[in-house]
Amino acid sequence: MKKLLHSVAAVGFLASTAYAVAQTEPAAHGAGDQGIHLAGEGETQHYPLLKPTEEKWSFAGPFGTYDRGQLQRGFKVYREICSSCHSLNLVTFRTLEGLGYSEGQVKTIAAEYDIPGVGDEEGRKGLPSDHFPAPAAQDPPVPDLSLMAKARGVTRGFPTFVFDIFTQYAEGGPDYIHSLLTGYGKTPPEGIDVAEGTHYNPYFMNAAALAMTPPLTPDTVITYDDDTPASVDQNARDVAAFLMWAAEPHLEARKRMGFGVMVFLLLFAGLVYLTKRKIWAATPH
Ligand code: HEC
Incomplete structure (x- = not known):
């Protein structure tokens, strides 16, 4: 038992040290003001230039639930802005x-x-x-948004992904969408070319710029029917939550079931242990 406690303490210590190391990001080179790491001579540039910022979501964690008000606000943003280009074919x-x-x-x-x-x-x-009717076909082609919140997740790297197992982090999609929608309007760092017809956005996963014109701007902020103050950031946050719901409408049921299963397994493990003790009680060793 003592040995077991020691091992648990050791693992805990190692984990917290690794976590502390992971929190201290290496100093960025190149476009320092934006924290972007630009590839040097002969190196390959990696994208996204910036990792999505981690936001707080009501649906995070083992007991997470959707905020109905937020989903309705996000739906309004989708309807009034995104739906002119993006379909939602599976909903x-x-x-x-x-x-x-x-x-x-x-x-x-x-x-x-x-x-x-x-x-x-x-x-x-x-x-x-x-199903939601799709807008007319576009040039350049526009991706469907039904599963977008599940289709995008920026690689988090070691050791962050180890901690993600314990924190149950699964909000990479909405974090990405929120960062992408609010990530326009910066000046590209020197050495980054922005092709014609594309818009610089350091959060875009595949390049430094994408073909989507900034959909949320201070002049076109969508106001809400509830009294939530509207802003580009709030619009982006709400539409990201709505897209998470579109991609995973049964998230709450899944989490409830998962918790039930864990409780059952714990009780079951206890019963198995007691049974084992009973069966072997009379056997001398
Ligand atoms: C004027 C048309 C237009 C509007 C309006 C628009 N988009 Fe887009 N969107 C595009 C195009 C075009 C692309 C493909 C960009 C590319 O791959 O270069 C795209 C791509 C995306 C992507 C995928 C990026 C990736 O990682 O591949 C997301 C997410 C997205 N849009 C979300 C939204 C949301 C949310 C809204 C509403 C707030 C919205 N878009 C409004 C045209 C639009």
């Missing part, structure tokens, strides 16, 4: 009940959309069973 209107809307409200929302007819069929008003 049906009826699932919007997950945002806290009643059946009647979902019907009303669905009916605000026109569903184009297939072939000779006439177009009609949307029904709760319909």
Whole structure:
């Protein structure tokens, strides 16, 4: 038992030391003011230039739940800005009940959309069973946002990913989307070329610039129906939460089930141990 305690203490000590080391980021070279590390001569430039900032999300951690008000605000941002370019092909209107809307409200929302007819069929008003209709095809092509919050996650590197197992960090997608949407408008560091038709954004995963024009700007801030103060940052935060919900509508049920399973396994392990003691009690050793 004493030995076991010693090992636990040792592992704890090592883990906290490694964590402290991980927290002290190496000094950045190059575009120092933005904390960007630029590749030297003959080195390959790695992207993103900046890692997403870690935000606080109501749905983080083992007991996380969505904030219905935030999801509805994020949906408003999606509808009023993102939906002119981005589809949400995998989401049906009826699932919007997950945002806290009643059946009647979902019907009303669905009916605000026109569903184009297939072939000779006439177009009609949307029904709760319909999927979100896609905007017209774009050039350059625009990715679908249904699973975007799960499709993007910046590599966190050792040892951060080890701690992520214990903190259950799984918010890489919304962190990325929030940072990307608020990451425009900086001057590219020297040595970084921004191709024509693209916009510099140090948080973009694949390059220094992307084809999306900054969708959230101080002049086009979406105001809310609740009394949450609206800003570019708040819009970005809410739409990122909404996209997390779109990608994982059953997150809460999954977390509840996971917790139940852990409790069951602990009780079961206890029972197995007691059974073992009972069976071997009479055997001398
Ligand atoms: C004017 C059209 C337009 C609007 C409006 C728009 N986007 Fe985009 N978006 C694009 C294009 C084009 C790309 C592809 C960029 C590329 O790969 O270079 C893109 C890419 C993205 C990506 C993927 C980036 C990656 O890592 O590949 C995300 C996330 C995204 N948009 C989110 C949003 C959100 C959220 C909104 C609403 C707040 C929004 N977009 C509004 C055109 C738009």
